Amino acid sequence: MMNDFEQRCAEADLKMTGQRRVILNVLDDAQDHPSVEEVLKRAKARDSSISMATVYRTLNLLDELGLVVRHEFKENFARYELNVTQHHHLIDVDTGAVIEFQSKEIEKIKRKIAKKLGYQLVECRLDLYGKKIEK
Amino acid sequence: MMNDFEQRCAEADLKMTGQRRVILNVLDDAQDHPSVEEVLKRAKARDSSISMATVYRTLNLLDELGLVVRHEFKENFARYELNVTQHHHLIDVDTGAVIEFQSKEIEKIKRKIAKKLGYQLVECRLDLYGKKIEK
DNA sequence: GTAGCTGCAAACTCTTTGCAACTCT
């Protein structure tokens, strides 16, 4: 059964190989923001022949197509997630946990700011880093 | 003559070596957001004996102390700037030019969002990517 | 004097790539 993402890959003239299907499914199932290594680990659980090189190549491809969002939080490696709905992140500085949030206000203001500076907004990233408030 | 940053380093119990002074001055003079390599290049122009290792070590130190802000725009290397006033960045997707801006509204909203999620804001990063609007 | 800093070069981590074999269409 072909999901939305496989559909979009097909439209982009990407061959739907077994490896790509597995990687897409891994991302589709992920409730978090896995690193490349984590994607490989999960992909290997479904098809042990998948290599790191393919994971990197596939994630780069999906990034170029805009199907995936690449994050570089304050770590020295990238994390990925499917590009479903636009949202931002709050990272727990103690645990590294990532919380997603949306904000209509932010959307409005960032567009306003870009326009004031003479630019049309193409993309944006807002990462908050915080400490949990104890009760 | 000791500038503000040298003062703050002294308070942090950092030995004020010639190399550190040079690197601080390079950052202080910078109107842009230089990469490590660029910092080295500018530092070497003032003291040719300065090494890459020292630049990395110094920038990491300054980052830990919060004297410097480390950026990872959509490139695969870091850029630094002195931490003077809190501001955000708009990156021209065509030229790579970086424009700084401030926004009271954003400051207010981001704190509000963090609080709503049960967090106290420690840090934050907002990078807009845009295309220049032609007239 | 001594704890801390430095340059050098080697090591490390994450990511990319050349190549021959393989696979989707």
Added chain:
DNA sequence: AGAGTTGCAAAGAGTTTGCAGCTAC
């Protein structure tokens, strides 16, 4: 069949680190 994709291993880029000598305090 043929262009695109893969795994492997080697290479690349950016960054870190062990060490012996040097320097600020």
